[in-house]
Structure formats: structure tokens, C-alpha cells
Amino acid sequence: MCSSPETSREHAPPQCFFPEAQEIGRDLRKNLVTVPSCDTHNSKKSKDDEFFRAVVLFTAVAANKVAKHQFMGKMMRAVARKPHAYSHFFKDEGTLADGTAHALRIERERFDTCIDHLVRAIFYDTYKQKWILPMFIVSPNFYSTIDNDRAVPHSPTYDAIRVSRQFLGQEAVRGENPDIFKYRVRYDEEAKMYAFAGIFYDFFEVYSASSPELTNAAI
Numbered sequence: 364m365c366s367s368p369e370t371s372r373e374h375a376p377p378q379c380f381f382p383e384a385q386e387i388g389r390d391l392r393k394n395l396v397t398v399p400s401c402d403t404h405n406s407k408k409s410k411d412d413e414f415f416r417a418v419v420l421f422t423a424v425a426a427n428k429v430a431k432h433q434f435m436g437k438m439m440r441a442v443a444r445k446p447h448a449y450s451h452f453f454k455d456e457g458t459l460a461d462g463t464a465h466a467l468r469i470e471r472e473r474f475d476t477c478i479d480h481l482v483r484a485i486f487y488d489t490y491k492q493k494w495i496l497p498m499f500i501v502s503p504n505f506y507s508t509i510d511n512d513r514a515v516p517h518s519p520t521y522d523a524i525r526v527s528r529q530f531l532g533q534e535a536v537r538g539e540n541p542d543i544f545k546y547r548v549r550y551d552e553e554a555k556m557y558a559f560a561g562i563f564y565d566f567f568e569v570y571s572a573s574s575p576e577l578t579n580a581a582i
């Protein structure tokens with residue numbers, strides 16, 4: 364997104380989401396999406412990539428075999444190597460009294476930055492141009508807070524998801540390693556509207572949309 368010359372390629376999503384074939388016994392790195400990057404931004408991203416993966420895996424670990432594999436292997440080895448870094452990713456908010464869930468607080472802004480990069484990279488890969496307007500990002504897998512010992516769903520999120528699903532309704536599901544990541548995109552040139560929906564490990568969902576109208580509404 365900057366104007367520095369391209370010196371490397373960056374994966375979208377980060378390569379660390381995808382197990383290596385020799386570890387899992389099949390090729391789950393088929394035609395990964397990469398986009399041009401400058402050195403500064405690519406190396407700056409590597410810590411965020413680890414945070415991004417940790418948040419998604421903590422949420423999705425029980426959802427499918429690949430998530431469990433990646434959580435127990437690659438991620439737990441990284442936690443053992445640098446427990447300090449990982450303890451900063453999550454603030455423990457305790458277990459709900461009914462025992463149904465354990466709450467971890469994350470730095471949401473940082474997570475949204477990771478999604479922002481991903482969604483712009485996918486746009487570039489799909490439509491061969493840059494998307495520069497702000498992206499709005501929501502996920503039904505996040506809760507707002509805990510109130511009276513209940514996780515409170517973030518209700519504006521559900522409205523945004525309904526609108527995104529409608530807009531993306533007819534679009535094909537993309538992504539050659541769907542156990543790890545699949546997505547739908549749509550760009551309406553007339554309305555200058557771009558929308559994205561992605562699912563990690565069959566479980567963690569994220570929606571993003573952007574248009575001049577949405578930007579103006581936010582201001």
C-alpha cells in the first residue's frame with residue numbers, strides 16, 4: 364500500500380496459517396495468494412502474523428483437524444519459545460460461572476489491522492488494483508463484553524453481517540485450501556463497493572466492506 368518498490372511477496376493470509384506438507388502429510392499450501400510488498404512492511408508484519416494466527420487458532424482449535432494440528436504443533440512450539448510475547452496477546456478474563464466459556468480479551472485494533480491487510484491483499488490479487496478506502500471489519504466470533512456472567516453478542520455486528528451476506532450472496536467460494544481459509548469477494552464498480560467474507564478453519568468468520576458511502580457515514 365505504500366509507494367516503496369516491491370522487494371518481496373507477502374502471503375494473504377500469512378503463510379503460518381498453512382501447515383507444511385511434511386508435517387501433516389498432504390499439501391495444504393496449494394496456490395497460496397501472494398502480493399507484492401516492500402521489505403519494511405513485510406518484516407514489520409511478522410509479529411502481527413503470529414498474533415493474528417493465535418487469535419484465530421484459540422477460537423477455532425476445536426473446529427477442524429487442521430486447526431488442532433496447527434495449534435498443538437507450530438503454535439505451541441512458538442509459545443514455548445517466547446511465552447512472554449504470547450502472554451501479551453491475551454488478557455485473561457476468567458471462566459463464565461456456568462462453565463460454558465472462557466473469556467480472553469484481545470487488542471481488537473491490532474486484529475482489525477491484520478484483517479485490513481488481508482482484505483486489501485485479496486482485492487489486489489483478485490482485481491489487480493489497490494483498494495485505498497477504509498475497510499469496516501466485523502466478526503460474529505467476537506463478543507462485546509461480559510455482563511452478569513454472560514457473553515454479550517455485539518449486535519451492530521449482526522446487522523453488518525446480514526448486509527454483507529446479501530451483497531455477496533451469488534459469489535463463488537474461493538480458496539484452494541478450504542480447510543484453512545476460504546472466502547468470497549464482490550466489487551461493484553458502479554457503487555464503488557467492495558465486500559469480503561472469509562472463514563478460517565471452517566469456523567472463524569470475518570466480514571469486511573468498504574465504499575465511499577460507508578466512509579461518509581462513518582465520518
Ligand SMILES: [Zn+2]
Nearest residue numbers: 365367401404
Ligand atoms: Zn511498504
